[in-house]
Amino acid sequence: MISFMGITKENKIEKQAFIDKLNFTKYKWFWVDINEPNDDEVKHLAETFQFHPLAIEDCLYKTTQRPKLDYYEDYTFFITHIVREDEKEIIKEELDFFVGENFIVTFHLMPSMEVDQVAERLMTRKNIEKFTSHHVFYEILDKIVDNYFPIIYNIEDKLDELEDNTLNKPMNNLLKELFETRYMLLNLTHTVNPMRDLLYRMLNSQHLKHIIKRKEYFSDIYDHLLKLSEMLMANREITADIRDNYLSLNSHQTNNVMKVLTIMTSIFAPLTFIAGIFGMNFQNMPELSWEYGYPLSLLLMSVIGLSMLIWFKKKGWFK
Numbered sequence: 080m081i082s083f084m085g086i087t088k089e090n091k092i093e094k095q096a097f098i099d100k101l102n103f104t105k106y107k108w109f110w111v112d113i114n115e116p117n118d119d120e121v122k123h124l125a126e127t128f129q130f131h132p133l134a135i136e137d138c139l140y141k142t143t144q145r146p147k148l149d150y151y152e153d154y155t156f157f158i159t160h161i162v163r164e165d166e167k168e169i170i171k172e173e174l175d176f177f178v179g180e181n182f183i184v185t186f187h188l189m190p191s192m193e194v195d196q197v198a199e200r201l202m203t204r205k206n207i208e209k210f211t212s213h214h215v216f217y218e219i220l221d222k223i224v225d226n227y228f229p230i231i232y233n234i235e236d237k238l239d240e241l242e243d244n245t246l247n248k249p250m251n252n253l254l255k256e257l258f259e260t261r262y263m264l265l266n267l268t269h270t271v272n273p274m275r276d277l278l279y280r281m282l283n284s285q286h287l288k289h290i291i292k293r294k295e296y297f298s299d300i301y302d303h304l305l306k307l308s309e310m311l312m313a314n315r316e317i318t319a320d321i322r323d324n325y326l327s328l329n330s331h332q333t334n335n336v337m338k339v340l341t342i343m344t345s346i347f348a349p350l351t352f353i354a355g356i357f358g359m360n361f362q363n364m365p366e367l368s369w370e371y372g373y374p375l376s377l378l379l380m381s382v383i384g385l386s387m388l389i390w391f392k393k394k395g396w397f398k
Contacts, residue, residue, distance in 0.1 A: 081120050084198065085109035090208040092201070098127060108181040108212045110201075112194055116186070128184060130177055131156075138186050143173045146273040150286050154179035157216075159277070160270045161191060161223055164230045169266040174223065176216055180289070183212040185219070193222035213289040217296050224303050227271060231310050234260060234267075238314060242321055254325060261318040268311045275304035346387050350380045 083095040085106035095101065098111060111128075113120055124135045134156040137144060149156040157176040162169060174191055177184040185194055197218045204210060241257055278301040281290055290297055357364075357376060 080114045080116070081123070082112045082114070082198070083109065084112075084201065086207060086210070092207060094202075098123060103182070106181075108183075110182070110198075110212065110215055111184045112198070113184065113186045114190060114194070115188060124184075124186070128177065130154075130184075134177070138175050143171050146270075146277045148277060148280060148284075154182075155287060157277070159220065159223055160274060161187075161189075161193065162227055162230060162267065162270055164233065169230070169263050171266070171270055174219070176219075178212060178216050181212065183215050193219050193226065196222055211289070213293060217293060217300075220297075221300055224274070224300050224307070227267070227307050228303075230267065231307065231314070234263060234314060235310075238317055238321070242317075254322070257318060257322055257325070261315065261322075264311055264315050264318065268308075268315070271304060271307045271311060275301065275308055278304055342391055345391070346384050349383050349387075353380055353383075 081098055083093075083098050083101065085093045085095075085103075086108055087093060087105065088107055090107075093106075103109060111123075113123070121135075121139065124130050124138065125132070131149075131151050134149060134151065137149075137156070137158060143160065144158055146160055147158050154177050157178065159174050159176070161172040161174050163172065164170075172189045172191070173187065174194070175186040177186070185191075187194070197215060200218070201207075201210070201215065237256075237260055241253060241260070278297060281287055282294060282297055282301060284290070353376060357372075
């Protein structure tokens with residue numbers, strides 16, 4: 080689907096649902112959004128706008144590419160990432176920009192909430208004469224980055240639940256959720272850090288004059304990405320601490336079990352030895368016919384067992 084929005088020289092907004100045989104020169108600047116395109120709509124990238132084949136290839140690449148920018152003669156090509164949260168999974172979608180002095184073309188294979196929101200705001204703007212294609216680029220980029228924050232806040236809430244274990248979940252379930260959360264953080268890091276590098280490159284490029292003029296706006300986005308990057312790093316450290324605490328607790332519980340089993344084994348070892356001796360069936364064993372042999376053997380076993388318990392307690396084995 081293609082949507083067209085053009086700003087005429089009289090500062091009026093015109094919307095079209097097609098771009099075939101459209102006279103672009105009558106507009107001060109225009110915005111073309113190509114959303115979930117079919118094969119015929121994709122052809123406009125090469126035939127109508129004559130974009131570079133490598134940029135078009137990047138748009139149509141099957142897997143999500145790393146955020147980047149490429150300079151061309153009359154425009155700059157940007158690859159950015161939109162992030163969505165789907166239950167226990169982070170879904171990344173690619174949003175591409177072709178930004179020129181008097182036009183912007185957005186291309187995405189999936190619907191974009193950010194693009195729709197900026198388009199709606201543009202229709203209600205009163206000072207449209209001060210608006211340019213680079214304003215559209217900034218506002219969409221700002222929406223993309225702002226939508227990273229709720230996802231990270233949700234992850235932080237989940238980490239608080241895991242740390243407190245308010246639901247008293249079993250250890251195996253907790254570790255499973257913890258590793259899933261850690262994977263989500265890693266997935267987000269692979270988006271936020273490249274986006275941060277992209278903004279840094281934009282702010283320090285001498286080719287992007289229109290962005291340099293609005294440096295304070297794009298610097299604000301860069302600051303948000305720095306904050307996001309620090310939040311992700313801090314949360315990954317928290318997951319590592321929680322994991323280590325759980326593993327230490329599990330190891331401590333295992334050691335306690337092993338301690339109990341060791342104490343029981345140590346106590347019953349001499350008792351088993353005595354029972355084994357008197358359980359042998361040799362004929363010449365005078366103790367077997369002794370009148371007090373049985374009660375004395377039980378008394379001996381009790382004394383040995385009690386003495387060992389007292390000795391283990393003094394050694395601090397029950398702490």
